[in-house]
Amino acid sequence: MKISVGHGLADAEKRLEESGVSRRDFMKFCGIIAATMGMGPAYATEVAAALTADNRPSVIWLHNAECTGCSESILRMASIDGKTAYIDTLILDVISLEYQETIMASAGEMAEKALHDAMKKPYLLVVEGGIPMKDNGIYGKVGGVTMLEMVKKAITNTNCLATIAYGTCATYGGVQAAKPNPTDAKGVKAVFPKSLVINVPGCPPNPYNLVGTVVAAIMTVTKKAPLPKLDADLRPIVFFGQTVHDQCERQPFFEKEQFAMSFDSPEAKKGWCLYKLGCKGPSTYNNCPTKKFNPLDKGVGVNWPVQAGHPCIGCSEPNFWDKMSPFYEMEK
Structure with missing residues (x-):
């Protein structure tokens, strides 16, 4: 260093x-x-x-x-x-x-x-x-x-x-x-x-x-x-003024009610919405979709969980381990 x-x-x-x-x-x-x-x-x-x-x-x-x-x-x-x-x-x-x-x-x-x-x-x-x-x-x-x-x-x-x-x-x-x-x-x-x-x-x-x-x-x-x-x-x-859902690149598929039903489905690979696979983006406030992670280049990362095919688990919300789980089921 x-x-x-x-x-x-x-x-x-x-x-x-x-x-x-x-x-x-x-x-x-x-x-x-x-x-x-x-x-x-x-x-x-x-x-x-x-x-x-x-x-x-x-x-x-x-x-x-x-x-x-x-x-x-x-x-x-x-x-x-x-x-x-x-x-x-x-x-x-x-x-x-x-x-x-x-x-x-x-x-x-x-x-x-x-x-x-x-x-x-x-x-x-x-x-x-x-x-x-x-x-x-x-x-x-x-x-x-x-x-x-x-x-x-x-x-x-x-x-x-x-x-x-x-x-x-x-x-x-x-x-x-x-x-x-x-x-x-x-x-x-x-x-x-x-x-x-x-x-x-x-x-x-x-x-x-x-x-x-x-x-x-x-x-x-x-x-x-x-x-x-x-x-x-x-x-x-x-940083936390908008929901993950509102900034998500898969959000247009949500509006069309096009949901992936399994992680290995062709729809999931095409970028369809992961809401029915447990995505907590609609109730999670964070800037993950716009800033991304790993590594940062010119202030923006190259990927983030939903882009990589995994639903948001709501990790920036209070008590998310209890409130947001089970992570792979729809919110009730």
Whole structure:
């Protein structure tokens, strides 16, 4: 990895040039982020100014009960040419990621010290994973400290400007919160209702939804733009304002009542609607059809589940493991 976690705050543009990222590529990146945020590419200069401002906050990333798939999603975020990963050349440096257990070099006491030092100055908190609450949180610990206590210490710190719950586990509890929920896992907002929390759900989420939210928060702190509008579930409307169904390329087949009745049928291969195979797109809010996944090229991925022939399972909705299952049956 070209840039170490925790060294990206000062002289951002100079460091990017040294890493092989030209000003032009950086502005392309800012244009994509601006477009993702619903601001339009013309706001690329505003995004660039916020991301290189000396007073921008750093980012602390905490892991709780989860599979790390959300981290994997952003680690696979690719560049303009689809080859060089943004996580190496842009994300770690420009956003100034100070602490992230999965990818940081430090371990043990050195990692704990890095977290302690990062909390001494203004920061945005990203939380990945649900928080086990049963028996005072003893079912999830890091370094002998419960995940509940770690998040509490970080989210209640006066230097914490805002918290982004990244992924369905952090937003609503996720798979470990599914019945019977033996550890009483909960999402961040449910545990800390008085804290400023922005939810970016998904299993996993699209990485641009996270980066766009972090950039929006940085732009708010640096007085470049207000925070994005949120829906009733605290999700940025710019990313979660429409149903998957309304944006889906198979939606015209729904209108014609042309439904695939099995996954291996000729109709399914022709792109007919998967609603009768359990697709939850009509009741799921996300931008999967327009942003897609793996790898991202010019801000848009090459595929997403429904395009690949699998129905939407509603992973960005509250309690989807219980509400949306069985996944291969029509909603009642």
